[in-house]
Amino acid sequence: MxxxxxxxxxxxxxxxxxxxxxxxxxxxxxxxxxxxxxxxxxxxxxxxxxxxxxxxxxxxxxxxxxxxxxxxxxxxxxxxxxxxxxxxxxxxxxxxxxxxxxxxxxxxxxxxxxxxxxxxxxxxxxxxxxxxxxxxxxxxxxxxxxxxxxxxxxxxxxxxxxxxxxxxxxxxxxxxxxxxxxxxxxxxQLLRYFVSIQESKTPIVHVVHLKDRLFLLYDGNFHPIHVKELDECLTDLLDHNMNMDDLIITTLITLAPEQMVIHTGEKDHHVITTMRNIFEDKVYLCLSCNSCSEVIHNHSRISRNHFRP
Incomplete structure (x- = not known):
C-alpha cells in the first residue's frame, strides 16, 4: 500500500x-x-x-x-x-x-x-x-x-x-x-399620475397594433385619429429626443381617453406593456375582432396616422 x-x-x-x-x-x-x-x-x-x-x-x-x-x-x-x-x-x-x-x-x-x-x-x-x-x-x-x-x-x-x-x-x-x-x-409612475389627474378628452380610443412599433389610432366609430398638437408638458418630460415608442405614448396621453382598446396579436410587446402599465384599468385588450382584422387587412392604404421609426 x-x-x-x-x-x-x-x-x-x-x-x-x-x-x-x-x-x-x-x-x-x-x-x-x-x-x-x-x-x-x-x-x-x-x-x-x-x-x-x-x-x-x-x-x-x-x-x-x-x-x-x-x-x-x-x-x-x-x-x-x-x-x-x-x-x-x-x-x-x-x-x-x-x-x-x-x-x-x-x-x-x-x-x-x-x-x-x-x-x-x-x-x-x-x-x-x-x-x-x-x-x-x-x-x-x-x-x-x-x-x-x-x-x-x-x-x-x-x-x-x-x-x-x-x-x-x-x-x-x-x-x-x-x-x-x-x-x-x-x-x-410619473406618467400614471399625469393620466390620473387629467380629465378625459376622448370617450374611447382604439389602438391597432400592426407589427413591431407600427400603430394606428381610431375613435369609437373606427375613424382615424389625427393629433395636430402634442401636450407641451409631456414633450418636455420625455425630452427632445423622443423615439417612436415615446411618441405613441405621448399621443395617447394627449388624447386622454376614458377607455382604450388595444388590438394586438402580441400582448407582451414592450410598447403594449407600457400602455397597460400607464393607463391601467382604462385598457381593454382585444386579441382579434372583425374591426381590427379589417384594418390589418387594409393597412397599406392608411398612412397619415402611422407611428414608425
Missing part, C-alpha cells in the same frame, strides 16, 4: 463545509470501482474537509493523476453550481458597495438571469457555463500538482481572477439593467 495522499479544503462557514463534504462524498463513490480507497472528514472546529486517498501499489501511481483530475472536476462543479450565486452577491456588496437588501436582490436577479441565459453575451448559456467551469477546473488542476491544501474562498478570489472578472462583468451589466428598470418604473 502506497502512502496515502491527503487533501485539505478550508472553508469559511459550517454550512458551506457540510454542503461540500456531502457533495464530495457522493461524487467520490464512483472512484471506488477504480480501486481507490478514501476517507473524508469534516471538522467543524477547523472548518476544513480532509480527504485521504490510498490504493494498491501496482495502480496507485496511475491513479494519482486521475485523482487530481476528479478533485478538480468535482470542486469546479461545486463552485459553479452551489457557490456562484453567493460569489455574485459578495461582488455586488463588496466590489460595488451596495448595502440595501432590495437593491442587492434586484441586481442578483438580473445576474442569475444573465448567467443562465447568455444571449446578451452572444453565446449559448450552456457554452458559457462550460467555459466558466473549464477556467475553474484548469486552475485547480494546476494547483493540485504541487499543493495539497486549499483555502476555497481565497482560491476563488485570488487564483480564479479570470473567472472572477467574468462575474464582475455580469454584475456590471446587471447593475446597468437594474438602474434602467428602476428609472423606467419611476417614469411609468
Amino acid at each position: 502506497e502512502n496515502p495522499i491527503e487533501v485539505t479544503i478550508h472553508v469559511s462557514s459550517e454550512k458551506l463545509g457540510k454542503g461540500l463534504h456531502c457533495f464530495l462524498e457522493n461524487k467520490l463513490k464512483g472512484l471506488r470501482e477504480e480501486g481507490l480507497s478514501y476517507l473524508t472528514y469534516f471538522s467543524e472546529k477547523h472548518l476544513s474537509i480532509s480527504c485521504q486517498f490510498s490504493s494498491n501499489d501496482n495502480i496507485f501511481s496511475r491513479i494519482v493523476e486521475e485523482l487530481r483530475h476528479h478533485l478538480s472536476l468535482f470542486l469546479s462543479e461545486y463552485i459553479l453550481v452551489h457557490m456562484e450565486k453567493e460569489i455574485v452577491k459578495r461582488i455586488i456588496i463588496q466590489d460595488f458597495y451596495y448595502s440595501e437588501q432590495t437593491e442587492i436582490e434586484g441586481i442578483l436577479r438580473y445576474a442569475e438571469h444573465f448567467l443562465k441565459s447568455a444571449e446578451e453575451f452572444g453565446e449559448s448559456s450552456e457554452l458559457q457555463r462550460m467555459g466558466r467551469q473549464c477556467k475553474i477546473y484548469k486552475k485547480l488542476f494546476d494547483f493540485f500538482e504541487r499543493e495539497r491544501k486549499v483555502v476555497l474562498e481565497g482560491f476563488i478570489r485570488f487564483r480564479l481572477k479570470e473567472y472572477y472578472e467574468d462575474l464582475v462583468r455580469v454584475v456590471e451589466h446587471s447593475i446597468d439593467e437594474y438602474i434602467l428598470e428602476r428609472e423606467y418604473q419611476e417614469f411609468i
Whole structure:
C-alpha cells in the first residue's frame, strides 16, 4: 500500500463545509470501482474537509493523476453550481458597495438571469457555463500538482481572477439593467399620475397594433385619429429626443381617453406593456375582432396616422 495522499479544503462557514463534504462524498463513490480507497472528514472546529486517498501499489501511481483530475472536476462543479450565486452577491456588496437588501436582490436577479441565459453575451448559456467551469477546473488542476491544501474562498478570489472578472462583468451589466428598470418604473409612475389627474378628452380610443412599433389610432366609430398638437408638458418630460415608442405614448396621453382598446396579436410587446402599465384599468385588450382584422387587412392604404421609426 502506497502512502496515502491527503487533501485539505478550508472553508469559511459550517454550512458551506457540510454542503461540500456531502457533495464530495457522493461524487467520490464512483472512484471506488477504480480501486481507490478514501476517507473524508469534516471538522467543524477547523472548518476544513480532509480527504485521504490510498490504493494498491501496482495502480496507485496511475491513479494519482486521475485523482487530481476528479478533485478538480468535482470542486469546479461545486463552485459553479452551489457557490456562484453567493460569489455574485459578495461582488455586488463588496466590489460595488451596495448595502440595501432590495437593491442587492434586484441586481442578483438580473445576474442569475444573465448567467443562465447568455444571449446578451452572444453565446449559448450552456457554452458559457462550460467555459466558466473549464477556467475553474484548469486552475485547480494546476494547483493540485504541487499543493495539497486549499483555502476555497481565497482560491476563488485570488487564483480564479479570470473567472472572477467574468462575474464582475455580469454584475456590471446587471447593475446597468437594474438602474434602467428602476428609472423606467419611476417614469411609468410619473406618467400614471399625469393620466390620473387629467380629465378625459376622448370617450374611447382604439389602438391597432400592426407589427413591431407600427400603430394606428381610431375613435369609437373606427375613424382615424389625427393629433395636430402634442401636450407641451409631456414633450418636455420625455425630452427632445423622443423615439417612436415615446411618441405613441405621448399621443395617447394627449388624447386622454376614458377607455382604450388595444388590438394586438402580441400582448407582451414592450410598447403594449407600457400602455397597460400607464393607463391601467382604462385598457381593454382585444386579441382579434372583425374591426381590427379589417384594418390589418387594409393597412397599406392608411398612412397619415402611422407611428414608425
